[in-house]
Amino acid sequence: MEKIEGGITAAQGFKAAGVHSGVKYRSLDLGVVTSDVPAKSFIGYTSNKVKAAPVQVMMETNPRELQAFVINSGNANALTGKRGIEDVYNMRAHAASALGIDDEELVGVISTGLIGRFLNMPKILYGIDRASKELAYGFEADNDFAEAIMTTDTRKKEVAYRVKLGDGSLITIAGVAKGSGMISPHMKVLHATTLSFISTDAVLSDDFNDKWQQTLDETFNMISVDGDQSTNDMSVLMANGLAGGDTADDDPNFMKALKNVMQDLAYMVVEDGEGVTKVIEVEVRGAPSKEGAASAVKSIIRSPLVKTAIFGSDPNYGRIMMALGNSDCDFKIDDVKLTIVGSGIEVPILECGTPVFEDQRSVDIVRMAMEGDTVKIVVILGDGEHTATGWGCDLSYDYVKINAEYTT
């Protein structure tokens, strides 16, 4: 398996473009990605009960195949009622026409940005026309697309892997994502939706949805910047099969490469989280169930008291246990082992649920570990066989600044 340069068009037969439609003041704000042939599609949607208009339309259409996807940033088209839904249908029809695609349902649509405002449709339709003409393969197209879908992000997030499968075929999986980033004054938007698009030229069967869900559960569904799930989250996998060969569903190399792509992108989102100064990685082992392990990880990465302690390199490990205790995971406190890893050192904190040490020097060593750019928390709960790993970020002054400033 080889990590290669490039983004969404690295896999065969995918073109992309990113243009400035005018929804945002200055930056690229509309992206289109297409496949030369209809691609099997697998999509994860937000489970927030308040769903943006494009999420509602996509869930209703539930496309098994897609040939194109249109994304605008700057406006989420959420809380926009019937008019919002109509706007999605218009975007879809317009894009299908501009791209020469007969079946409108082969075009996916998503938006990201401010909630509660109607789309400026003349600008959006103009953007679709322009992007349709600029579709191309290659690094420049990758970059424009990755930039066009950004909101508070401070950098583009793309990755590609090339991997040889068991049947000898060489396939590519590429991905691009956007996620909450530190805001800059002319890009002030509010809603740090996570979007990701994965393209591959591998052949996948119609039954890939379970594996897609599993990969989502182990990657994007295990990250948190602030614990607030968006109305617009969407993760899209498009597989056009142009690399040929057998179906890759059960190929371990394919699954590994797919997970790598998703995990790299998910990590990039956290790394660029709003106001982030440190990434927090939490690994829970020895849990009695998979759900319990995931719940324990999420409870820790979402706790504001854990996040602020890590921001301040405050060796306040009691908060980690407090957060663990608020999870849905069953455990006995007397079995718990806690270790903190950072700055190249590994510090045992709790054995059998009680602190290993209490003197000031040891506390200083914990603080030193917490001063790393990445702070890893390892919790061994007992002798259960289930594990989970997740990623979050600290809670800094800049997080408050970014999110307290005026919307418009």
Place this chain on the structure above:
Amino acid sequence: MEKIEGGITAAQGFKAAGVHSGVKYRSLDLGVVTSDVPAKSFIGYTSNKVKAAPVQVMMETNPRELQAFVINSGNANALTGKRGIEDVYNMRAHAASALGIDDEELVGVISTGLIGRFLNMPKILYGIDRASKELAYGFEADNDFAEAIMTTDTRKKEVAYRVKLGDGSLITIAGVAKGSGMISPHMKVLHATTLSFISTDAVLSDDFNDKWQQTLDETFNMISVDGDQSTNDMSVLMANGLAGGDTADDDPNFMKALKNVMQDLAYMVVEDGEGVTKVIEVEVRGAPSKEGAASAVKSIIRSPLVKTAIFGSDPNYGRIMMALGNSDCDFKIDDVKLTIVGSGIEVPILECGTPVFEDQRSVDIVRMAMEGDTVKIVVILGDGEHTATGWGCDLSYDYVKINAEYTT
């Protein structure tokens, strides 16, 4: 019903004291409250799975009657294993002896403060001796006790109501609480546990626990400063019956006064929340179930994006709906009505799930409402018959500062 001066000793037969034991550097850090006769006791405990040693002991003992309660601040006696449990038993035995109470189980014990350190028992036992000698009625005793249980609190929290019951008896309900407050350098502690003690001279039956739970659910269980539940939370009601008369369980005046005491204290905790600049009140109406209504309220008051928007008076109402959509409450977005009340103005935001307006002037009015010291969010979900109200606070730079600073 009359609100009166005073705190925990305002009800007949309750004495209190607060002393400096030396666990904290300078401030009062150990409090004792006693009843002249054994009082029926009703206690709410944290549901965090990681429970401090005193919480474990109290839950195991499950006292139906209490004659005294000992509280230390500065150290939570949590994550302290067997030694922590032994320390609780020693505190209890020592207090029973110092107070001349034959049955140790008539003495309650709780701690609050730093997690993961052992108690300095010589100091604690000295403090218990001293407090036992200083027990008194009156304002000074009230004040000392209220101060001794504080950690990051910036002010004492006490309240008392006198009320005439249906049978003509005049009873008093008094309460004292502590909760997360802005930190000052010499008081740096980490764990903003909520503790509250309610004393009354009313007569209560053994069956009062359900009503006690209900009152807790409508008051302390509806507040949030940061969404992180403590390992040490405890709320204690002691009813010594010295006012005489019939059992007050079913007396509406008693229940109303009790709820007033609890709600006033809960509100004070939020008002003194860490880094708070504004209180957020959320009222959800028209929900299909009581649990749904409460879940909707909690999801909104816990959302970091809602909290930061309110800190910055940012009229970003989409975040309120995002948080609502992440709750366990069922609703149809097309039925939702949202209103924001603040600065003496009431601003309709959404009708039938879509924004009422979109022009800049209206947005400025929303911002004006959000500039109030208290921002009230009213959500009408539909035509369900259930309602819930809860209280939270904004998320400010000071919250980050308080919680990122070094523990010791």
